[in-house]
Amino acid sequence: MKNVKPIKRTQLRITLGKLYYTYRRYIDWYFSGKKYSKKRSKNLLPIIVFEHKTPLYRKLKNVDMWMQYNKVNNLKIAVSKLNGVIIKPGEIFSYWKLIGKPTRRKGYLDGMVLFYGGFKAGVGGGLCQLSNLIYWMALHTPLTVIERYRHSYDVFPDSNRTQPFGSGATCVYNYRDLQIFNDTDVEYQLHVYLTDEYLVGQWRSVEKPIYKYRVYEKKHWITHEYWGGYVRHNIIHREKLDINGNLIDDEYITENHAIMMYQPFLEGNFAK
Numbered sequence: 001m002k003n004v005k006p007i008k009r010t011q012l013r014i015t016l017g018k019l020y021y022t023y024r025r026y027i028d029w030y031f032s033g034k035k036y037s038k039k040r041s042k043n044l045l046p047i048i049v050f051e052h053k054t055p056l057y058r059k060l061k062n063v064d065m066w067m068q069y070n071k072v073n074n075l076k077i078a079v080s081k082l083n084g085v086i087i088k089p090g091e092i093f094s095y096w097k098l099i100g101k102p103t104r105r106k107g108y109l110d111g112m113v114l115f116y117g118g119f120k121a122g123v124g125g126g127l128c129q130l131s132n133l134i135y136w137m138a139l140h141t142p143l144t145v146i147e148r149y150r151h152s153y154d155v156f157p158d159s160n161r162t163q164p165f166g167s168g169a170t171c172v173y174n175y176r177d178l179q180i181f182n183d184t185d186v187e188y189q190l191h192v193y194l195t196d197e198y199l200v201g202q203w204r205s206v207e208k209p210i211y212k213y214r215v216y217e218k219k220h221w222i223t224h225e226y227w228g229g230y231v232r233h234n235i236i237h238r239e240k241l242d243i244n245g246n247l248i249d250d251e252y253i254t255e256n257h258a259i260m261m262y263q264p265f266l267e268g269n270f271a272k
Helices: 011-031 065-082 095-099 128-138
Strands: 047-055 092-094 110-115 118-123 144-147 179-181 188-194 198-205 211-224 230-242 247-260
Touching (some): 065 188
Antiparallel strands (some): 230 247
C-alpha cells in the first residue's frame, strides 16, 4: 500500500517544476517521432462503441455557481477542438495537444481549479470534466490509455456518485495529459457535445465491437495516517465480456490514493 502525505512546496519550486515539465512535454510532442491524432471529420463513424454523459451543473459546498457557468463556457471551447477527431491505428490521442493552452484570448474564463487540496479560480477551470468523461469512455473500448493522472486530494464528499471513486483523469496544461493509443486495426472517433444539462460523449468506430467491458471498484478502504489525516484508497478493475456476456478476462486498471479533505465516516459522505 502506498503511503500518502501532504507535500508543502514553495512557489518557486512550483513555478520551476511547471516550466520543466511543460517544456519536456513540448519536446515529446514535436521531436519524439510519435504519431499524434490530428484529423477531424464532421462525418461521424457509423458504430457507437460507448456513450456516456455527465451533468454540467453540480452544487458543491462553498463553490459559487458562477464557476459552474464559466466552466460550461470553457467546455464549449474545448469541445470544439476535440469533436470529430479520428484516431487511426497506431496513433495517439493527446488531450492537450488537440485543445491547446487555455487562455483569455481564446475566450476561456475563470473556472474552478483544484489546487493542493482546495480550489481556486483559474483560466480554463472545469476542463477536467471533459478529460474525466473521455477517460471513463475509453475504459469501455479496446483503446489503450497510456497516460492518465489521478487526483492527489479527495476534495468533495460523494454525492449521487454513479462511477467508482478515482475513475477520472485530472488535467493540467500541458504536463498532466490524457493520452490514448489506438493499437487496434480500425479507426476510432471521438464525438463530444453539450446539451442544456449534460456533457455528452461517444467513442465511435467503423466496426461493431466483439467485446463489452464493465469497469468496477474491486476494493475500497480508508486509512488513518500517522500524520493525522485520512487517505482514501481503491483498486479499479475491468471485466472483459464477449457478445453473449461471458467473462473473458478480469483486468487490473489502476489504483487510487487520495488525501481526504473532509471528515470521513459521516452519514451521506459515500454513495452506496
